[in-house]
Amino acid sequence: GQQLNQSPQSMFIQEGEDVSMNCTSSSIFNTWLWYKQDPGEGPVLLIALYKAGELTSNGRLTAQFGITRKDSFLNISASIPSDVGIYFCAGQGSNYKLTFGKGTLLTVNP
Amino acid sequence: KAGVTQTPRYLIKTRGQQVTLSCSPISGHRSVSWYQQTPGQGLQFLFEYFSETQRNKGNFPGRFSGRQFSNSRSEMNVSTLELGDSALYLCASSLEGNTIYFGEGSWLTVV
Numbered sequence: 001g002q003q004l005n006q007s008p009q010s011m012f013i014q015e016g017e018d019v020s021m022n023c024t025s026s027s028i029f030n031t032w033l034w035y036k037q038d039p040g041e042g043p044v045l046l047i048a049l050y051k052a053g054e055l056t057s058n059g060r061l062t063a064q065f066g067i068t069r070k071d072s073f074l075n076i077s078a079s080i081p082s083d084v085g086i087y088f089c090a091g092q093g094s095n096y097k098l099t100f101g102k103g104t105l106l107t108v109n110p
Numbered sequence: 111k112a113g114v115t116q117t118p119r120y121l122i123k124t125r126g127q128q129v130t131l132s133c134s135p136i137s138g139h140r141s142v143s144w145y146q147q148t149p150g151q152g153l154q155f156l157f158e159y160f161s162e163t164q165r166n167k168g169n170f171p172g173r174f175s176g177r178q179f180s181n182s183r184s185e186m187n188v189s190t191l192e193l194g195d196s197a198l199y200l201c202a203s204s205l206e207g208n209t210i211y212f213g214e215g216s217w218l219t220v221v
Contacts, residue, residue, distance in 0.1 A: 031208055033209065033210070035212070041214055041215070042114075042116075042212035042213050042215045043153075043200070043212045044212070045210075045211055045212075048209045088153065090153075092208065096141070096158060096166060096207035096208065097155060097158070097168075098143070098155060098210065099155075100145075100153040100154075
């Protein structure tokens, strides 16, 4: 089956720092999605990417759909304490099935 | 616009029992998918329904089943519960199956 490698597994940063995380796949995807999950809640969609090379921003968040269609990254600029949570990437192929990465646990030290 | 609604939010069941979880998608969304989330395995796809038909299925045993009604609401059922079925069960909806939006989940504990 399709495999998604998400890295890093965890990050501990100081407030104000920039953050970068990425996902790579053994397969080509048509869509890349990035989610954030807070404890006890469902994942919340942050950014959706539909085209190879697409670069999309949502406030302090920026994500890109890799040219090879096998990777994507998410950047968070000027982190704040409420950025704490688990960030998931998800890739979707032509069959609409989503494959999720294992997540990146982000901790922001005030 | 109301989001994806899942009920119940929390439940405790005994081994061997069965459980039914309910999901109401965002209005107008025709695709509903279900995921199991555990600390060890992460988010794993269970199945997806589109217009009352199962369109995709993950690698779970037959004890896990689901259905979708004509109003797009969906239920999933787990029979003969095992301790390992304890997890957060997430429902997600989308218009056609592309960009999906999650509910808050149903926490199932099997004792």
